[in-house]
Amino acid sequence: MPAPCTIGIDVGGTKILGLALDPLAPQRPLAEREVASAHGGANLIAQVETMVRGLWSDVAPRSVGAVGIGLPGLVTLRGVLRVGPNLPGIVDVDLLAVLAPTLGVPMAVDNDGNCAAWAEARCGAARGNDDALFVGLGTGISCGLVVDGRVVRGAHGFAGEPGHMTIVPGGTACACGRLGCWEAYASGTGLANLARRAAVEGRLDGVLRRIGGRLAALRGEHVTAAAVEGDGEAAAVIAEFARWVAIGLSNLANVLDPSAIVLGGTMMDLGAILLEPIRAAFAREALELGLRSHTQVVGAQLGRRAGAVGAGLLALPPSV
């Protein structure tokens, strides 16, 4: 009789990914489902419930012992999603209150960055590290902190939002309405900002030619694609981007002194073309790195599944 499995759901702005996991081998899902995200809180709850029941039937006759859900936004300690920048119109959604009674198993609801951090710390790139950060570089920056082997949630549940550290007072406008946030420089949005400035200043002519000179169409992907193909100007913009990423990582290292900094998110699908310049820049930016012999910057191992794996693992009782 195999142990009960755990179900992990990762809610994103565009899609919802669900996994059924064996707690003893969570990196190899037993079942996987994905749907496009609907709008509105009620639809979100219905979609999650449908996906959980679907995964439950996928693994039958095996039982399900826990369900975890990761949400992209500020999630309280009681699992209520207060706001999510990529979930327009969804405010104060309490998945736990609706789903826990009907599902009848232990549930956890947490921020998606916390989930990804927990997954990478338990069975990914930071396995064996009690002090680890996950930093996800996508449209924005998601993050989760593990300190002394536990996820840090803070007093309200909102810990781990370094994307909105001010690193340039009065700097580039951020989606949050403030100026000079790390996310405005060191995310996909940040790379697009840097690329536009470089193009205007004539430092990205090759890339601009490829897209017909339409500055407004310039995106981060154009720069990374050109860098992969050996465009020197694009590589220079990537190096500039890497420095901005490293400034924030160095700030986090000064505050938390982790042994593993795991870089994930959709941008890191590019691999070494981003990871290596970020590592090099971190080695220049970090304070007293010579004394921090255990601190490593590594690429995530669980990829797009990290959030769902971590959500499933966070729902398990601590002893498992």
Next chain:
Amino acid sequence: MPAPCTIGIDVGGTKILGLALDPLAPQRPLAEREVASAHGGANLIAQVETMVRGLWSDVAPRSVGAVGIGLPGLVTLRGVLRVGPNLPGIVDVDLLAVLAPTLGVPMAVDNDGNCAAWAEARCGAARGNDDALFVGLGTGISCGLVVDGRVVRGAHGFAGEPGHMTIVPGGTACACGRLGCWEAYASGTGLANLARRAAVEGRLDGVLRRIGGRLAALRGEHVTAAAVEGDGEAAAVIAEFARWVAIGLSNLANVLDPSAIVLGGTMMDLGAILLEPIRAAFAREALELGLRSHTQVVGAQLGRRAGAVGAGLLALPPSV
């Protein structure tokens, strides 16, 4: 028969403060000693040992159950001081290895910011808070983090050094050799930097007149003293300073989501003239403060004794 007391020693760049404490009432020391700091690692160890033995005899016939020592610098998880910016010539000092055998009681050696944070969280301004930050504004910025009721040390013991977060890339030179650290803007040194710039730009004429127009002599204390006396230009520089402090506090709140941010250090002896502008600036800088109903910025309660009190408490077994 009263419980054994604990001894806490706070080593600073200019003086060493020692307290004998009743663990049940640590805010009222049983004995107190202070000496000027000598130079050199061997002298430091001898001074600390002399002070411990002195305090021990001060409280006789009561017994001593533990000794804790706070050091101003990077202290490893095993209690070795690697480097301390205000302890010139003192590198890789292992107080524990020398003193633990001769004293024969449990000992703790930790960073002084960690000690102060622990003291304020246990019996000071953050009492009752499981998630608290201590930020000490003096010549530099010292700090300690309490998360989930425990001091955060990180993978090497170097957590809690936000003074060296980069908040202005390429900005003002910091004592650490890097550019644009928070400490270069939001410490006593930072206030002096801001004051000199204001004076050069003709925004601090009254203060400059008082010190005979000698720009090189201008210090932060001149600005705070003038602000206390109602000088509007000085108050404007204090407001500017408060914004820099708040930027760093906001960054820390985004990362750690504390319920209490305790401001201490020698600068905070000034009280409301600094605390109120910092609170006002934090309310403007912080992200989603409306959702962080528990987050308060408060003045430290233990003053110059915080480090020694916390060192003594950290040396106690966890159950006390």
